Amino acid sequence: MEHRVVITGMGAVSPIGGNVKEIWQNCKAGFCGIAPFQNPESDDIPVSLVGEVDNRIPEEKLEKRDIRFASRATSFARIAAKEALADANLSEGTFDPERMGVMISSSIGGGEVLDKGISNNQIGPFFVPGSAVHSPSAMVAMDAGAHGINLAPVSACAGGANAIGEAYLRIRFGMEDVMIAGGADSALSRNVIKGFAAMRALYTGDDVSRSSIPFDAERRGFVPGEGAAVLVLESLEHALQRGAHIYAEIAGYGYSNDANHQTAPREDGRYAAIAMKRAMQDANISPDRITHINAHGTGTRLNDQAECLAIKEAFGEDYRKPYVTSIKSMTGHMLSASAALEAVVSVKTLEEGFIVPTIHLKSQDEKCDVNLVQNEGIAVKTDYVMSNSFGFGGFNAVLIFTKK
Amino acid sequence: MFLEAIRKAISEEFFVDESEITEASRLKEDLGIDSLASMQLILDMEQKFNIHVEDEEVMEIETVADVIALLEKKTKEEA
Structure with missing residues (x-):
């Protein structure tokens, strides 16, 4: 028997706020969390x-x-998991801890722990347990007393979405009742920033309004960020039985790999498009049902162009119908945590019927001619919301959310 | 001398109030110092007193008094 999977709790911490409420308010207002580095490990940071x-x-x-x-x-x-669990109100006796699992992705783990040591x-x-990529997942399970599956799926910046998607599959196929899933990362350790800078992947200037500018013709790279976002997922029956508040349902999950390059996305976005198509097939919907795409939109030249070509490929001639936005214009790139935060924002978008803007957009790249929500959010009744996440290494993960 | 050094290390590393740390304190139960944390404490002591503690010796420590006894033994041995 297959189960429907719903979201009953959310938590997050990011450059635009320390909880979901604050983050959502700031997203709606188009608030930018990108700023001069307050606590660098050293004075030789190249951004x-x-x-x-x-x-x-x-x-x-x-x-x-x-x-x-x-x-x-x-x-x-x-912090994010504590907020999500409190929000889900999973009180003792209403769930079986042995059927509660955890999947928190991290792509970098504790770069700054390695640096300092x-x-x-x-x-x-x-040194080892503190820096390990599995540490967020292990510590969250410990805090929650979750004794089911624990995995820290690693797929670079798609990680948070893969964690949520794989957790969804676990519940759907009856392997767990409840999953705590998301992503957590910090790209701000000295040597990680240096490494990204050496790849010429970062914006290195000092103009906030021209820094993280997804889909803009002047974009020059991403702004390194940090944070975490965590969802509590459970089967619909389980949520109903304990009278939980249901935010939304996970309608579909699609995935693929470019199998192309260590860092560059495949230029034509072919396999990113396949991930989007798979997600829509999984949700059993046609593209016209997707009101909104919460894009990966990192602000690198290659990603944004490939993502737009992928949207064209997946949505066909109606590719300009869904409203597209990238919240990385406000948060910078929180790596695997961005994928999870974008799931949280997608759910809030559904809940409130409000699509948040891509800020600081001055001139949209003509090669990225999707229907961008520019600089100010819009109130739109949303049906299905798609959240795209891609990672260095060609990882593609796409989630689709809908109201229950 | 050793008690003061232990108190200082535990308060600096693990934010336990120095006044709570006595010779009778049990590391885990009273001070919340688990196996990894006790290894950090011993590492600090090794560096401070220029000694080397064997793995087996770390495993036997349960109280602050045990750490003091170990340090007394080690500093004598290595003197």
């Missing part, structure tokens, strides 16, 4: 603007001793 989480957020929400040896990704994941020549017992 001046980043999407940084305010350090007061972990300090207020976690114990000092929990933060000290942990990666930022792990701290963010724990190596540069201070202080390799202590927390």
Whole structure:
């Protein structure tokens, strides 16, 4: 028997706020969280603007001793998961902890834990567990007392979406009742920034309004960011039985791999389009039902162009019908956490019938001629919302959400 | 001397109030210092007193008094 899968809790921390409510308000208002780097590890960081989480957020929400040896990704994941679990109101006795799993993706893990240990020549017992890519998933399971499956699926910046999609499959096929799924990352460690900069993937200027500008003709790269977003998923029966508030249903999940290049997307977006088509097939809908696409839209020349070609391929002659937006214009690129945050924003979009804008757009690249929601959000009744996430390595993951 | 050093390390590394740390304190139960954290504590002590603690010796530590006894033994041995 297959189960329908619904979302009953959400939590997030990002450069535009420390909880879902605040993030959603800021998204609606087109608030930009990109700013000069407040807490760099050193003064030789090759970028001046980043999407940084305010350090007061972990300090207020976690114990000092929990933060000290942990990666930022792990701290963010724990904060987001706590919010999502409280929001889902999973009280004791209403669920079986042995049938509750966790999948929190991270692409970088604790880069700054590695940096600090190596540069201070202080390799202590927390060096490995603190920096590990699985640490966010492990710590969230510990906080939640979740004894089911635990995986930290790694697929670069598509990771948060793959985690949610794979968690959805687990519940759909009856392998777990509840899943805590999402992504957590920090791209702000000194050496990770240097590495991305060496790839010429980053915006290195100091003009916020020209920094993270997805689909703009002047885009020059992404702005490194950080954060986490976590969803609580459960089977529809399970949610109904315990009287949970249901935000939305996961209608479809599509995936593919470019199998093309270590970092560059396939230029024609062919396999990204296949992921979108698979998601629509899984949801059993035609493209005209998708009101809105929450795009991957990183602001790199290659990604945005390939994504738009993929949308054209997947949606055919009606490719300009869905409203397209990229919240990375406000958050910067939170790596795997962006994929999960974009799922959260997609769900809020459905809930409120409001599509948030792509800000700082001055002149849309003619090679990216999708129907962009430019600079101001719009109220639109949404039917199905698609969220695209792609990652270096050719990873493509697409989720479709609808109201239950 | 050793008690002061241990107190300082535990409060700096794990944010436990120094006044809560006595010789009788159990690392895990009273101070929340689990196996990994106790290894960090021992690493700090090794560096501070220039000693080397064997793996088996770390496993036997349960209280602050145990750490003090270990440090006394090690500093004598290596003196």
